[in-house]
Amino acid sequence: MAHELIAICDECKQAVADGEGSLWVDMAEVDQHTINVRAWKQLEAKPATDRLQTYSFSSLLSYPEPAPWRVHHAACDPAPDANAYAIEVHRCRSWxxxxxxTSHLMGKSWLAHTDWxxxxxxxxxxLxxxxxxxVPPTLHR
Incomplete structure (x- = not known):
């Protein structure tokens, strides 16, 4: 069976075969991003006008980075004991x-705190x- 999508291990940069790894996000990093965003908003917010919160351009540059999704072979995983939300690569082989x-994850309140x-x-x-x-997809822009 030909796959439309291939998962590439972040560690060894090789394709991950079915049953050999997953696409995952560390839930501790998701929780930390939530805390960091809350702190950022308290530190960087300008006084609200007409119930609209504003931020300066320079403060937006310091917005916390979201929790990254990663791909690893099980053997390459640098954090095998992480509290991860994982999707086995064989479950992400087609568009x-x-x-x-994506539809499933959109129901998770924490998705916005990741780089999905x-x-x-x-x-x-x-890219x-x-x-x-x-096969490179055709984009209609």
């Missing part, structure tokens, strides 16, 4: 799989390093 997972959008954008533009299409 349809990626759409279904970068995973999707990277795959869609064939990703975690999920890579076997």
């Amino acid at each position: 349809a799989d990626l759409v279904v997972w 959008s970068k995973v999707l954008e990277g795959a869609g533009e064939s 990703g390093r975690r999920i890579v299409p076997t």
Whole structure:
């Protein structure tokens, strides 16, 4: 069976075969991002006007980085004991799989604290390093 998408291990930079690894996010990093954003808002917010919160351009540059999704072979995983939300790579082998997972993840309150959008954008533009299409997709912009 030919795959539309391939998962590339962040550690060894090799393709991850079915049953050999996962796409995952560390939930401790998700929780930390939530805390960091809350602290950032308290430190950087300008006085609200008409119930609209504003931030300076320079403060936006210090916005906390979201928790990264990673791909690893089980043997390459630097944090095998992490409290991770993991998706086995064999469950993300097609564009349809990626759409279904995105739909599922959109129901998670913590998704916005991750870089899932970068995973999707990277795959869609064939520039990703975690999920890579076997054939560059056609983009209609």
